[in-house]
Amino acid sequence: MLYTWVESGGGPLVVVPGSRLVHWGGAEDCEGPEETGDYGLACAVEGYIGLVPVGGGQGLVLGDEPAMTTWLPDERCFLRWSAADSEAGLVDAARRALRSDVEWDERLTWDVDGPVVLFDSAWPGAEPGNQVGIDLEPGTYDVRSVYREDDRNWMILVHLQPV
Template structure:
């Protein structure tokens, strides 16, 4: 099965371009309002399952809403976020089955994201230069423009958030899709 699930302490996860990690400062440790929490505060400002934030000269994907362990299924181009399940195998099967059966994507949860290089999934409160050795995942995704869509899934004893990347040939405007914060 999948070997790496990225855990988080309650805040959002970040999927950042590998070459831009030095530009992500994580949390300032400030106890004030979210606006004073540095880059982590920007990630926390994302509402819902998805958002984009600027990191260096590119954008990073914020996986918000639930502090859920998350992995990436390469064949499905999907981040699988573990909300409830008895086993990893059960959760993965539920996610794959949902895709095969034509899952209904949340209409309010979608954006366009340009990927130019491998990306790294990690806990957003950390600096990009202080990644935990066993708690991040490097993902080599084909460069291109991707439609990112998400939905919650409840299937018998499993609960998950599915976030799928769908490569598109659209080179025009993002069609009203959200941009970085």
């Protein structure tokens, strides 16, 4: 299976509920330095994951590094490519890691009202392009992240578990 990967221009990626996409201004809503606006909020997140306000809801920031990211639907997991020889090898390594006893580095609780969209936080949410739509059920999710590596694959996993 081939996966659709979202790339970043250098900043964090963000996952925004589809109902809130029009409220994400990206870097275009910055009035000067990057520290302002939606993009600035995303850049201020420290660590692998964080939440930022978006139009009365919350967006999930995938931080730490601007790694290419895809969604593994069967595992409910964002897979962030730090280093690997191939997509297939990386996906297999991620699945093995998720089946093992994972000691998660970070956790948070995220409420969503339905499907979400993954994209580069510098872009306005309503602008089509470098995006992946994800069919999430409305509800509350325990979001957990971890950095893992084996001899050939380095990755960040961001797993969503319904509460």
